[in-house]
Amino acid sequence: MTLFREKNCLVCHAKIEPVVTWTSVFLYQKETLICDPCNNNLERISGEICRACYRPLDKQYSRNDLCLDCLRWEEEPEWQGVLMQNQSLYLYNDYLKEVIAKFKYRGDYLIASVFATELAGKMSLGLFDWIVPIPLSQERLYERGFNQAEALIVQAGFPATHLLTRLHAEKQSKKSRKDRIHLPQVFQLNPNESYPIEGSKILLVDDIYTTGSTLRHAAKVLKANGAREVHSLTVAR
Amino acid sequence: MRFALQPHLIPEPLLSTSQLTYKISEIPTIPEPSFNPSFTFNPNLQRHLSGKQLLLEDLPFSLEEIQLHYQNGYIAYRPALKKTLEKYECMRCGTKDWQWFASYPCSRCGENCVYCRKCIMMGRISSCTPLICWLGPSPQENDSGASEPLLHWQGQLSQGQEEASRHVVQAISTSTELLVWAVCGAGKTEVLFKGIEYALTKGDRVCIATPRTDVVLELTPRIKAVFPGIEVASLFGGSEDRHKYAAITISTTHQLQRFYHAFDTMIVDEVDAFPYSMDESLQYAVQQARKPHSAMIYLTATPSQAWQRDCRVRKRQYVTIPARYHRQPLPVPVFLWCGNWEKQLERNTLPNNINTWIDQRLKQGKQVLVFAPKIRLMEKMLPLFRQLHPKTEMVHAEDPIRKEKVGLMRNKEIPLLVTTTILERGVTFPNIDVAIIGTEDAIFTESALVQIAGRAGRSAQFPTGDVVFFHHGRTEAMVRARKQITTMNQQGLKRGLLDR
CATH class of the missing domain: 3.40.50.300 (P-loop containing nucleotide triphosphate hydrolases)
Structure with missing residues (x-):
């Protein structure tokens, strides 16, 4: 009987005390994967947000529901409308930084399941034709052992379609915003597969939206190859 | 990573033709090439790896060079994760509890890999990961001639300390186990000095392990001061001495997880302290880090009930220091x-x-x-x-x-x-x-x-x-x-x- 077995938090490994109530006896309950303190450390994005990138808006630094960063992107004809809309689950606070580092750099794959239910709520194969992970270069993929964006899609219960591949380049996290925007294109259509992209609606998935440069570069390749709309979904913003 | 068997292991990235490959955990006995005494090994690799068990990522040497040392019997590949029937065991941290294992589609071996979540902060261990250790000769310390005394300490041992110190030396000379049960304030550290000096003159590697980082930080300058001519490595999370090969290593029990058959004398301070007493993987780390034939000294003021019982029925060698160095009784609560x-x-x-x-x-x-x-x-x-x-x-x-x-x-x-x-x-x-x-x-x-x-x-x-x-x-x-x-x-x- 595993109904009230003690479990450990997937992130901090503390014991999760099973709460036994009449409801939990008779009704199916959503499985708790992380403990309450960890759950409270996750800051869900809410309130007024930028309609393009999902960043919480500060009145001072925004215009017409757009943050200034997105405004700058949209002002450039080259980038206008490339990325339709980004959605994110949580603010990239110190806690989430640690969790994502453990997931991505230490390679603790199981952590992807912490976000699975929430991400699945925003993925849908009715709305999107393809759900596409931001690819890693061959070298980086070997080093990490898995692609974190693909892990997020698969754990959410959706098929990950590799429409894109990436050329090996320096790590993004070591670059400034300016460097990132004026990046040479590192993505290309996956030469090993051919998918009917023409006129399709695509959801790009990644772990973090920082400047939006990665996602926009990937979206640009897809748009250039005929995609109708490209949206994106990340865990952190 | 995958390996071909022909008949020794060859890592997949070094294969020139495609052939049958396996995950290291699927190979029942790992072939060990015989030792080639005329091979010129890399002394940097020797200092880096001697007494350790590391992942390929921890070694700043090329795979070709590592493989060459393996083929000449200087390096061993061991499976980092062992599968027995339906159970997994992490060979680095000793975890067997299924709750600590999970799996992922691994791009290094192209299959689903089980990995250990317990020790993941030291680099992920999965069923296709090899642990690498050194089989060749240990680095030779250029000893300055054992004529000069190594111990520079002017202090005087109390009568109780003196007695315990004699037992410590004896345990080290016979490579046996000893518990030093010394009351709080007895002066445990001084009791070790003679024993450590004895081990060093024999050319042994000594480790003082403790569960607590602050104890490492406090012990290091004291040990350095009394053994001025000796290399001392101080290991704790984030310390700089990580790759230092030293005659005396002072380490948290946690950091010992990177060591394998390294020490001739292992001293564990505060055996009863958290988290060592609670966490089986730290006890496993201590056992892995000492050589199979080595001395083991435990220091504590408060042994557990089980250990006290073992002492009473003489199942455990022990010596007590029942009084403080100032010769006044302990305050009774x-x-x-x-x-x-x-x-x-x-x-x-x-x-x-x-x-x-x-x-x-x-x-x-x-x-x-x-x-x-x-x-x-x-x-x-x-x-x-x-x-x-x-x-x-x-x-x-x-x-x-x-x-x-x-x-x-x-x-x-x-x-x-x-x-x-x-x-x-x-x-x-x-x-x-x-x-x-x-x-x-x-x-x-x-x-x-x-x-x-x-x-x-x-x-x-x-x-x-x-x-x-x-x-x-x-x-x-x-x-x-x-x-x-x-x-x-x-x-x-x-x-x-x-x-x-």
Whole structure:
């Protein structure tokens, strides 16, 4: 009987005390994967947000529901409308930084399941034709052992379609915003597969939206190859 | 990573033609090429890897070079994860509990890989990961001629220390196990000096391991000072000595997980301290880090009940130092019943006897250290204590200025310090009285109580101090702790280690 077995938090490994109530006896309950303190450390994005990138808006630094960063992107004809809309689950606070580092750099794959239910709520194969992970270069993929964006899609219960591949380049996290925007294109259509992209609606998935440069570069390749709309979904913003 | 078998292992990236490959955990016995004495090995690789078990990512050497050392019998590949029937075992941290394992589609071997989540912070170990260790000769220390004494220490051992020190030397010379059961304030570290010197002159590698980083930080300068000519590596999370090959290694038990068959003499300080006593993987790490034929010295003031029993029935070799170096008996705790103190605290009052006891001391200008079981209750106590003296402070593990407060207490700028069990060991305040409020709480185990009582009367100038356990119902642990202390005092008297 595993109904009230003690479990450990997937992130901090503390014991999760099973709460036994009449409801939990008779009704199916959503499985708790992380403990309450960890759950409270996750800051869900809410309130007024930028309609393009999902960043919480500060009145001072925004215009017409757009943050200034997105405004700058949209002002450039080259980038206008490339990325339709980004959605994110949580603010990239110190806690989430640690969790994502453990997931991505230490390679603790199981952590992807912490976000699975929430991400699945925003993925849908009715709305999107393809759900596409931001690819890693061959070298980086070997080093990490898995692609974190693909892990997020698969754990959410959706098929990950590799429409894109990436050329090996320096790590993004070591670059400034300016460097990132004026990046040479590192993505290309996956030469090993051919998918009917023409006129399709695509959801790009990644772990973090920082400047939006990665996602926009990937979206640009897809748009250039005929995609109708490209949206994106990340865990952190 | 995958390996071809032909008949020795060849890592997949080094194969020129495609052939059948396996995950290392699927290969039942790993072939070990015979040792080639005429092979010129890389001395940098030797210093880096000797006595360790590392992942390929931890080695700044090319795969070709590593493979060459393997083919000549200087390096072994071991599966990092072992599968037995339906169970997995992590060979680095020893974890077997299924809850710590998970799996992922691995791009290194192209299959689903099981990995260990317990020790993942030291680099992921999965079923296709090889652990790499050194089989070749150990680095030779250019010894400056053993004619000069290595130990530079002017101090004098007490009679009890002297006796224990002799046993330590003997255990090291015969590569056996020994428990040194020394009361708080006996001077455990000095007892090791002779033994370490003996091991070093033999050319042995010595390790002092402890569960606590602060003990590593405190021990390192002391050991360096008494062994000035000897290389000392100090290992804790984030330390710089990670790749240093040294004759003496002082390490947290956690950092030992990277070592394999490295030490001829292993000394574990504070065996009963958290987290070593609770975490089986740390005990596994200590066993992995010592050579199969090596000496093992355990130091503690408070062995567990199981170990005490082993000592009584002579299943475990041990030596006691029942008296402090200043030859005064240990303060014996007094039990005082204080009623339902928690309930009183809810009404913002303290039991009368606690109030009077503390007030008396503050009026005499004597410093008091008060232990309490829960932070929430300590926060309730604090304003009440501040009515007795406004400069009262409290500390707990999460306190960002904990070190500063302990420093202020040491400088006598805080008259009354309320603390959780974090200050139960390792701290010395010269002239204090000690009280516990709520001694009946389960957090105050026998060893915690002995340690707490051991905070009083530590200095030679002030060798006495009062210890009071305020309680709402006495516990087994309290009785055992007091018994342990009185037994040690009797033993000290009998062996002539106490004045009086």
